[in-house]
Amino acid sequence: MDVLFAAMGDLFVPMRLVLMLCGVVFGLVIGVIPGLGGLFGLTILIPLTYTLDPVAAFALLLGMASVTTTSDTIPAVLIGVPGTVGAAATVMDGHAMAKQGKSARALGAAYSASLVGGLFGALLLAMALPVLRPLVLLLNFGDLFAITAFGLTMVAMLSGRAPLKGMVAALAGALIAFAGLDPYEGVERWTLGQIYLWDGVPTPIVFLAIYAVPELAGLLQRGRIQVADAVEDAGGKRQGIGDTLRNLPLVLRSGGIGALLGAVPGVGVTVIEWIAYGDAARRPGKGPVFGEGNVRGVIAPESANNAKEGGSLIPTLAFGVPGSASMALLLGAFMLHGLVPGPDLLRDEAPFVVSLVLTIALANLVGAGLCLALTRPLSRLALVPAPVLVPVALAFVGLGVFQTGRDPRDFITLLVFSALGLAMKRYGWSRPAFTLGLVLAPNLERFFFLSWQISGWSWLAQPLVILLLGLSALLLGRQVYRFSRETPGVDVAETGRGDAALGLLLALLAAGVLGMCLTLPIEAAIFPALVAGLMLAAMLVMAPRLWRACRVRLPGEAAGVGSDLRFLIGGAGGLALLIMALGHLAGPACFILLSALWLRRPGPFGAVLAAAFATLVSWAVFDLLARQSWPEPWIGSLFQGLMPG
Amino acid sequence: MPMASRFVVSAFCLMLPALSVSAEDVTIRVGYGPGGSYDSMARVIADHLGDHLPGSPNVVVENLPGAGSLKLAKLVMESTETDGSQIATISSALALAPVFDPDNRAYDPRQAHYLISMTSAASYCITPKASGIDTLDAFLTGEFKVGATGKASTTYVFPAAIKKALDTNYQIVTGFGSATEIDLAMERGDIQARCGIGMSNLFNGDMLERYNVITELSREPKHEIDGVPFLLDRISDPETHEAMKLVLSSSSIHHPFVAPPATSEEALDDLLAGFAALATDEDFLADAKKRGLYLSMTDGPTVEAKIAEYLASDPAVQDLARELVQ
Structure with a gap:
């Protein structure tokens, strides 16, 4: 005590x-x-x-x-x-x-x-x-x-x-x-x-x-x-x-x-x-x-x-x-x-x-x-x-x-x-x-x-x-x-051909790994081979259902996949490019502003406020508290390239 | 002003801070994660190095772990920084990459600029007191288990080379996540030995009370700990002796700090002078001691001369050394 x-x-x-x-x-x-x-x-x-x-x-x-x-x-x-x-x-x-x-x-x-x-x-x-x-x-x-x-x-x-x-x-x-x-x-x-x-x-x-x-x-x-x-x-x-x-x-x-x-x-x-x-x-x-x-x-x-x-x-x-x-x-x-x-x-x-x-x-x-x-x-x-x-x-x-x-x-x-x-x-x-x-x-x-x-x-x-x-x-x-x-x-009617495509992709992954295991020493291959084998066995059991699924065209599936792809490429991909091009402060800010233009919401004031908030937090965490050497933004290299000597 | 124009103006305003990259900072990149000895060494240096560089820059540490620091070593080789603002600490074993990993094109120690090695102290093999293995003879003849992390680490390379050179009976258990995991397994009695432990760890807490220090692993005898036998004294065959010396060489240039090959001569001179001043800085030395770091520094040019000497050794000796660590 x-x-x-x-x-x-x-x-x-x-x-x-x-x-x-x-x-x-x-x-x-x-x-x-x-x-x-x-x-x-x-x-x-x-x-x-x-x-x-x-x-x-x-x-x-x-x-x-x-x-x-x-x-x-x-x-x-x-x-x-x-x-x-x-x-x-x-x-x-x-x-x-x-x-x-x-x-x-x-x-x-x-x-x-x-x-x-x-x-x-x-x-x-x-x-x-x-x-x-x-x-x-x-x-x-x-x-x-x-x-x-x-x-x-x-x-x-x-x-x-x-x-x-x-x-x-x-x-x-x-x-x-x-x-x-x-x-x-x-x-x-x-x-x-x-x-x-x-x-x-x-x-x-x-x-x-x-x-x-x-x-x-x-x-x-x-x-x-x-x-x-x-x-x-x-x-x-x-x-x-x-x-x-x-x-x-x-x-x-x-x-x-x-x-x-x-x-x-x-x-x-x-x-x-x-x-x-x-x-x-x-x-x-x-x-x-x-x-x-x-x-x-x-x-x-x-x-x-x-x-x-x-x-x-x-x-x-x-x-x-x-x-x-x-x-x-x-x-x-x-x-x-x-x-x-x-x-x-x-x-x-x-x-x-x-x-x-x-x-x-x-x-x-x-x-x-x-x-x-x-x-x-x-x-x-x-x-x-x-x-x-x-x-x-x-x-x-x-x-x-x-x-x-x-x-x-x-x-x-x-x-x-x-x-x-x-x-x-x-x-x-x-x-x-x-x-x-x-x-x-x-x-x-x-x-x-x-x-x-x-x-x-x-x-x-x-x-x-x-x-x-x-x-x-x-x-x-x-x-x-x-x-x-x-x-x-x-029910296959709930999944459709995209489900079958993903199943096939995973089966190919397992088969590929199994093939690569043949070139590895036994100790390095044993666990991956076991996992790939189990995966292929499970896929075999699922095969009839996936086969039925690949013939089902779901209403709205193409639109849904298209929307996912737009988000992946335009959203995540666009953000990645902006961060690489403009740096960790301006990149996310520009992304937020461009998103507001694209999505038509929020209004200009809200968008600038959100962009400034993201920039401020990023600066506070990654520059003020834990300074990190980020790769030089592409725009920085461009300016350097344009500068004489 | 139209809305789109307002967005563009806002974007450029927000971009300004990113363009004002500070030129006053020096970054020490660590090829390992936070918490290890490389990280600790970098952090104590970061607290003092700025005082000895022109303009007293702010020195920051960042961790870029991966592939036993090879990932960072590759970045060092590819770096285009000429102003000395980026230095790195990578595995000392990479200095011998042309000998032990000739296919490795990611890092060439002859191109990088070595600024300092923080310790040239010997490494050691240890056993728990409870193991009963308390002499080098018992270590070389007994049947027990030695713990190791990856096959590229000194925890594996050193005992593997000793096993081949002296035909010992112990078994090396690989796959431990870290040296501390090996220590815990020794506490449990799962394994009975660990090799490649440095002075900083050895003098950490009550290690010397709980463990037997079995043998000293270095190119030349250091006799840093009384009564600990020097391993190379047990190897009588001259070729094997030379090969084993090469295997143990990395410990003589341990905890190195390097600058990219692109670093300008002027910046390099500043960095070398800064590290030389750091080596005699009383505050720095006291701080390092307080943090349990054992230092025996070697300046950059001497480190480079040592590396050149090791890499110029007889090809037959290099082949045998490679064979020993397989």
């Missing part, structure tokens, strides 16, 4: 609280911008802590890091674009709720669940302090393989009425993720001779392409976020908070999943949020089915991903072993302030360690409180006309993509996967399943080879491995049984 009071005395000093508040506000801002996250925030803030004392420094840093997963809910719910990778599961039901006019309820539930989850994570961290080391040492790579495989079974939950399509989408995501140098042999797998692809396709860009561009295209066609006949929910925020309180056992269970798995280095936020989502989906309660606006589908992942932040500090504090790049930066910050993480820190600096726990708890409280206060104005965004909202949102997506590597090929990646995302959305191939395969398959392969090299096949007899793989098989079996009994399947 003395330690707790000492920690409170250290933290509750006005200047340190102000710094924590600054961190929280900054964390909330970068959580909203797609493509940015806690890692970006830490690189900016750490240099500002050089002259601060350790408690103040970590109040600022953890204040920021604790809340990026709170505000990333805003784009996830409102426009269906996960602000960070950790908000992908929230999109499923949160965005569906926003379309139904329940954005305030979804946001209210998400923030309150984030708050309770974050506090629970901090509490678990505090309770785990004495037993940190054995806890982290408990799990080896075999267990990590089983946890990841268990997370992958969530594909079954994400496939809606088309389980085979969901499976093929996940396998396609896996095949694309296998691009790059393989983890065992180090040989190149379908890199097209590009060093750009040695580390695989850039996942954050693929996420934005698969979710953002199709959702924004759909939003532009719909006219606004909230569908026209949906009734606006008065008092939705209060209702959302009530949902969280009514589902407290779910919130705590999801928080527990987040905190415990967050403590294990190697288990990423994607696995954590989907396991929490899948756990909630098993007991959907009253209300719509999962994926169509069930509030429990918002509460579970939001509680889990905020609780994870507390858990992920455990290996860093206990061993000085960071579980992620963010934690590696924090470890550097510890060193900078003369603190050496490890058992000695827990013993000798107990009040400081407890002050970290308090900071996480308080930051969650303040972050969720601020977001809740802003829920009403934010939820009104659902009523803003799409021609006003979409160009600004797309401009930030473009900036988020380009800042990843400041490489023109980032835009090519965006366009290729946006085209795939648009087609998947139009023809009902699960995009969450695709991204789940994309993120989890490389880990599955890596954990398998590490386990096999370390202990042969004996790891398969570990209790947790048996339990989790058994559970995965049971869950999959039950889901297959349910689908075969209850789900009517998708």
